[in-house]
Structures are given as structure tokens and as C-alpha cells.
Amino acid sequence: MIIDADAHVVETVHTWDYLEGSDKKYRPQLFRSEDNPSTQYWFLDGKSIGFRNPTLSEQELLALSKETGRTLQTDADARELRDVELRLQHMDKLGIDVQILFNTMWIARVADKAETEVALCASWNRWMADVWKQGKNRLRWSCVVPAMTISEALREIRFARENGAVAASLRPFENDRHLVDPYFYPIYEEASRLGITIAVHIANASPQLMDQFKPRYDRMGGFAQFRIPTVVTCLSLMMSEVPKTFPKLRWAFVEASSQWVPWVVNEAVRRSGTKGFPKNPCKEFQIYINAQTDDDFAYVLKYAGEDNIVIGTDYGHTDASSEVDAIEVFRKNDTVSAAVKKKILDDNPRTLYGL
Numbered sequence: 001m002i003i004d005a006d007a008h009v010v011e012t013v014h015t016w017d018y019l020e021g022s023d024k025k026y027r028p029q030l031f032r033s034e035d036n037p038s039t040q041y042w043f044l045d046g047k048s049i050g051f052r053n054p055t056l057s058e059q060e061l062l063a064l065s066k067e068t069g070r071t072l073q074t075d076a077d078a079r080e081l082r083d084v085e086l087r088l089q090h091m092d093k094l095g096i097d098v099q100i101l102f103n104t105m106w107i108a109r110v111a112d113k114a115e116t117e118v119a120l121c122a123s124w125n126r127w128m129a130d131v132w133k134q135g136k137n138r139l140r141w142s143c144v145v146p147a148m149t150i151s152e153a154l155r156e157i158r159f160a161r162e163n164g165a166v167a168a169s170l171r172p173f174e175n176d177r178h179l180v181d182p183y184f185y186p187i188y189e190e191a192s193r194l195g196i197t198i199a200v201h202i203a204n205a206s207p208q209l210m211d212q213f214k215p216r217y218d219r220m221g222g223f224a225q226f227r228i229p230t231v232v233t234c235l236s237l238m239m240s241e242v243p244k245t246f247p248k249l250r251w252a253f254v255e256a257s258s259q260w261v262p263w264v265v266n267e268a269v270r271r272s273g274t275k276g277f278p279k280n281p282c283k284e285f286q287i288y289i290n291a292q293t294d295d296d297f298a299y300v301l302k303y304a305g306e307d308n309i310v311i312g313t314d315y316g317h318t319d320a321s322s323e324v325d326a327i328e329v330f331r332k333n334d335t336v337s338a339a340v341k342k343k344i345l346d347d348n349p350r351t352l353y354g355l
Contacts, residue, residue, distance in 0.1 A: 001097045001098060001346050001350065001355070002095055002096050002097050002098075002327060002345050002346065003096075003097065003098045003099075003100070003310070003345065003346060003349035003350060003353075003355065004091075004094075004096045004098065004099040004100065004312050004313050004315065004326075004327065005100050005252070005254070005290050005310035005311060005312040005349045005352070005353075006100065006102065006201075006254050006255055006290050006310075006311075006312025006313065006314055007099035007100060007101055007102070007312060007313055007314070007315035007316065008079070008101065008102050008103070008104055008314060008315055008316040009079070009080070009081050009101050009102075009103065009104065009128070009131070009141075009316065010052065010079050010080045010081075010104050010316050011042070011050075011052065011080075011103070011104055011105050011124070012080050012082065013030060014082070014127070015123065015124060015127050016028060016120075016123050017123075017127075018122070018123040018124075018126040018127055019119060019122075019123045023119040023122070023123075026044065026115075026116050026119040026120060027044075028042040028043060028044045028049060028050075028120070029042070029043050029044070030042055030043075030052065031043055039051075040052040042105065042110075044111075044116070049105070049109075049110045049111065050104075050105035050106070050107075050108070050110055051107075052104070052105075074090065074315060074316055074324060075090065078090050079315065079316035080316075081131050084131060084134040084135055084139070085134075087135075087139070088135065088136065088138060088139075091138065094313070094324065094325060094327060094328070095327055095328060096313075096327060097138060098137075098138050098139075098140060098355065099138065099139055099140070099315065100140050100141065100142065100166065100167070100312070100349070100353060101128065101131070101139055101140065101141040101142065102141075102142050102169065102199070102201050102254065103124065103142075103144050103169065103201075104316070105124075106124075106144050106169065106171070106203065107171075107201075107202070107203045107204070107226065108203065108204060108205060108210060109175070109205040109206075109207060109210075111148075114146070114148040114149045117146040117147075117148050117149070118146040118148075118149055118152045120144075121143075121144045121145060121146040121152075121156055122146075122156065124144050125143045125144060125156055125159060125160050125163075125165075126159075128141045128143070128160075128163075128164070128165070129159070129160070129163035129164065132163055132164030132165075133163075133164070135164075137164070139164075140164055140165070140166045140353065140355070141160075141164060141165050141166070141167075142165065142166065142167035142168065142169045142197075142199045142201070143156055143157060143159075143160035143165045143167070143168050143169065144156075144169055145157065145168050145169060145170060145187065147170065147171075147174045147175075147177075147184070147187075147205075148174075148175070150183075150186050150187065153186075153187055154186060154187065154190050157187070157190055157191065157194065157196060158190070158194070160196075161194045161196050165196065166196065166197060166353040166354055166355065167196060167197040167198065167199040167252060167353060168187070168191055168196055168197070168198055168199065169199045169200075169201055169203075170184070170187070170198055170199070170200060171200070171201075171203035171204060171205045171229075172200060172203065172204060172229035172230050172232065172233040173204055173205055173206040173209060173229055173233075174205050174206075175205055175206060176206065176208075178233070178236060179200065179233055179236070179237065179242075180236050180237060180240040180241075180242050185245070185246075188242065188245075188246045188249055189246065191246075191249055192246050192248045192249045195248075195354050196354070197249075197250040197251065197252055197352060197353055197354065198249060198250070198251050198252070199251075199252040199254055200230055200233055200234070200251065200252065200253050200254065201230075201252075201254040201255055202222070202226040202227055202229075202230045202254065202255045202256050203226060203229075203230075204225050204226055204229050206229075209225070209229065210225055213225045213228070226256075227255075227256045227257075230253055230254075230255075230256040231256060231260045231264060233253075234253050234264055234287065234289075235264045235267055235268055237251065237285070237287065238264070238265075238268040238281045238285060238287070239268055239271060239272060243284070243285035243286070243287075248286075249286065250286045250288065250351075250352055250354075251285070251286060251287045251288065252288050252289075252290065252310075252352055252353075253287065253288070253289045253290065254290045254312070255290060255312070255314060256289075256290075257290075257291060257292045257295055258289045258290070258291035258292070258295050258300045258304065258309055259292075259295050259296065259300065261282070261289055261300050261303050261304045262299060262300065262302065262303040265280075265281060265282070265303040265304070266303070268281055269281075280303075280304075280305045282303075282304045282305055282308040283305050283307055283308055286308075287308060288308050288309070288310055288348060288349075288352040289304060289308065289309055289310070290310050290311065290312050291309050291310070291311045291344070292311075292323070292326070293311070293323060293326050293329045293330050293333070297309075297333065297335055297336050297340075298335055298336075301336075301340070306340050306343050307343060307347070307348060307351075308348065309343075309344050309348060310344060310348050310349040310352060311326060311327070311330055311344055311345065312326065313325070313326045313327065314326075327345065330344070330345070331345075
């Protein structure tokens with residue numbers, strides 16, 4: 001089985017058709033930029049709550065692929081899941097059996113009020129449940145969690161688990177809370193009970209940090225806003241009591257590459273002291289990291305081990321992490337043995353996501 005450990009869905013107006021009753025007042029509206037018609041934003045209560053990936057033409061995607069040197073072309077109906085069968089057909093062409101689907105929105109905070117967050121999460125998760133039912137069990141997914149309301153978060157995780165989800169997404173920072181905060185322990189306990197993975201996809205729900213790290217005079221893009229918090233969270237997790245408190249819980253760190261793993265593992269060992277701290281914390285604490293095709297695998301595997309690296313395409317996006325044919329590119333990597341490739345493409349993601 002070839003598993004794409006990081007693929008995406010791009011939200012559409014249909015995503016919000018699952019809002020019911022009084023929750024319909026929370027329906028986001030989509031607006032285009034006058035300066036750049038392909039750029040769109042979701043608005044609610046007069047405030048932007050999320051960026052929508054540009055709907056580029058085939059020619060624009062081809063030009064962008066040539067510019068970046070990475071294959072980025074996907075059909076709009078496939079990446080937006082208006083045509084699930086078309087998505088499955090493209091997966092067949094790419095040699096992918098199963099994709100793990102992540103949200104495009106929620107990379108930053110989408111709601112200031114708890115009741116709004118609950119409504120939007122519920123609609124998104126029900127949309128994904130319908131996609132899974134159409135997807136012949138090949139489109140598994142990570143649910144979005146209304147972390148401001150723990151009781152509702154648990155309810156959504158239970159619903160998602162019953163409807164094809166294999167993970168629950170939490171951001172490195174949820175407002176002013178870091179993920180090792182005991183506030184999240186009920187979520188970790190329920191995820192452990194259900195056998196569902198906690199996925200830490202690059203994101204940041206702290207408005208203060210988002211503003212502090214906003215690119216102003218540089219070209220880093222979202223590196224400081226989204227990737228750095230993800231890396232910090234992994235180190236924090238390794239050095240916390242969380243893995244010992246929830247020893248059955250699996251963790252996925254997604255879309256930040258794996259190039260930072262040697263640095264973080266070395267820091268964790270050095271700061272904790274060698275006595276009693278595992279030589280391979282990734283394996284001991286069931287921490288899995290999503291790699292990119294241009295990572296230095298020999299260096300990364302020395303610190304992460306062969307059993308805790310996975311790889312994904314970032315299907316549907318056109319940013320620095322995206323590479324639609326990443327699976328095929330990785331298969332041609334002559335620095336990684338066939339046995340390790342099988343682990344990264346099959347065994348590891350199968351274990352990580354409980355497939």
C-alpha cells in the first residue's frame with residue numbers, strides 16, 4: 001500500500017452546507033481580490049478568517065511548476081473534491097492507494113468565539129465524512145477540533161472516528177495555550193482510547209505570534225509563522241510528561257519537512273541529560289515526521305530512525321511544501337534502500353494512522 005501522508009482538501013461553498021439551524025448564521029462568505037482575481041478570502045462578521053488557495057488555470061499551474069521545479073498540477077474538481085471519483089483516478093495515476101486529507105483553512109485561528117468555532121468544525125467534519133463515504137475508504141482524514149470547548153472537541157473526535165477519520169488536528173499554539181498544557185489532556189485521553197492520532201500540521205492559532213512573525217522585510221513567507229512553531233512543539237513534547245502520561249498516543253508532525261529532526265533530537269537529549277532519556281525519542285514516544293523529497297534522508301534517519309518518517313505530496317496546494325509526484329520522486333532516490341522506502345511509503349504511515 002502506498003500512503004500519501006499529507007494531502008489536502010480545498011474548502012468550497014459546499015463545505016458550509018452542513019451548517020444546521022441557527023448555526024447557518026456562521027456561514028463564511030468568499031470574496032475575491034480585485035487586484036488578483038485568483039486570490040480569494042473567507043470572511044465572517046466582516047473579518048477575514050482564512051485564505052483560499054488560488055484557483056489557477058492549467059496553464060498557470062504548468063508555468064508555476066516550471067518555475068519551482070516541482071509538479072503542482074491538479075484538477076480543480078479533484079482538489080476541491082467536487083468530483084471524488086476524479087480524485088481517485090488521479091491517485092491511481094500517481095500510484096497512491098490512500099491519502100490522508102488535511103484542511104486548508106484552520107492554519108490560523110478561524111473564530112474568536114467558541115460557538116462559531118464549534119459550528120464551523122462540525123460542518124467541515126461532516127463534509128469530510130461524506131467524502132470518505134464516497135471515497136471507497138481511500139480518502140482518510142484528520143478532523144478539525146473546536147479546542148476552545150473541550151466537551152465539543154471530544155464529541156467531534158468521536159464522530160470523526162466513526163466516519164473514516166484517522167487523526168485529530170491540533171495547532172502548535174491554540175490561542176495562548178501550547179499543546180503540552182494539561183488543558184488538552186482530555187483530548188489526548190480520548191484519542192488514546194479511540195486509537196486516533198494527534199496531527200500537528202503546520203499552523204498557528206496565536207494572533208500575537210502571527211503578528212510578531214509576520215513577514216515584513218523578508219521573503220520567508222510562512223516559515224516563522226507556521227513551521228517554526230511546529231518544530232518548537234515537537235521539542236516541547238519530547239521534553240514534557242505528555243508521552244509518558246499517554247504512552248499509547250501517536251503523534252504526526254506534518255509539512256515542516258524533516259530536516260530539523262537531528263537538531264531537535266540532539267537538543268532534547270542534551271537538555272534532558274542522557275540518563276533515562278531515550279536514545280531515539282521519536283520511536284519511544286511514537287512521534288512521526290513528514291519528510292520532503294529534498295531532505296537529507298541519511299542524516300535525518302540517523303536521528304529519527306527508519307520507523308518514524310513518512311512522506312506526503314501536499315496535494316492541492318502550490319506552496320513550498322507541494323509536490324504532487326513526491327511519491328514517484330522519492331521512489332527514485334538512490335540514497336535510500338528499498339527496504340527503508342517501503343517503510344516510509346507503507347509500514348510507517350500505516351502504523352501512524354492505524355490503517
